[in-house]
Amino acid sequence: MVQHQRAIETLRDKGHRLTPQRMLVLSIVAGGDGHMGVDEVFRRSKEAYPYMDIATVYRTLHLFKDLGVVTEVAIGDRLHYELTDPSGKHHHMVCRVCNGAFNLSPHYLEEFRTTLVRDFDFEPDLEHFAITGICSKCRADNTANDQDH
Ligand SMILES: [Zn+2]
Ligand SMILES: [Zn+2]
Numbered sequence: 001m002v003q004h005q006r007a008i009e010t011l012r013d014k015g016h017r018l019t020p021q022r023m024l025v026l027s028i029v030a031g032g033d034g035h036m037g038v039d040e041v042f043r044r045s046k047e048a049y050p051y052m053d054i055a056t057v058y059r060t061l062h063l064f065k066d067l068g069v070v071t072e073v074a075i076g077d078r079l080h081y082e083l084t085d086p087s088g089k090h091h092h093m094v095c096r097v098c099n100g101a102f103n104l105s106p107h108y109l110e111e112f113r114t115t116l117v118r119d120f121d122f123e124p125d126l127e128h129f130a131i132t133g134i135c136s137k138c139r140a141d142n143t144a145n146d147q148d149h
Helices: 002-013 020-031 038-048 054-067 107-120 136-148
Strands: 070-075 078-083 091-095 101-104 130-133
Touching: 002 020, 002 054, 002 078, 020 038, 020 054, 020 078, 038 054, 038 078, 054 070, 054 078, 070 091, 070 130
Parallel strands: 091 130
Antiparallel strands: 070 078, 091 101
């Protein structure tokens, strides 16, 4: 968990106390599959620490976001959080069936960016770009259902 360790150092370097609640939220975000909604962070932190309240979860996530430790990603109409990707930004593919989010490395969109700049002189903000669709697992489920009928 190198990223997790780096996040802890960033907090400490910037003079923020490493409270148990902060450590907990950080480890939950770090231990997730990468993209976690506030409700999920809250549910998991309550399991580990019953006195946790949602306001603390929000405050902690916003602090982490301000410090650049955590990145906020809009998936559908909800915000998700993930540890900031040290290798740079990635984009997201979001499944509209299961709401799963999958990382998409920036090089897939470089050509798209170049095309928009060349043809329209338009510089797109692709940082928050998410492509919706159906993930491979849901596609497989769908195919299985079709075969039943
Ligand atoms: Zn899916
Ligand atoms: Zn991501």
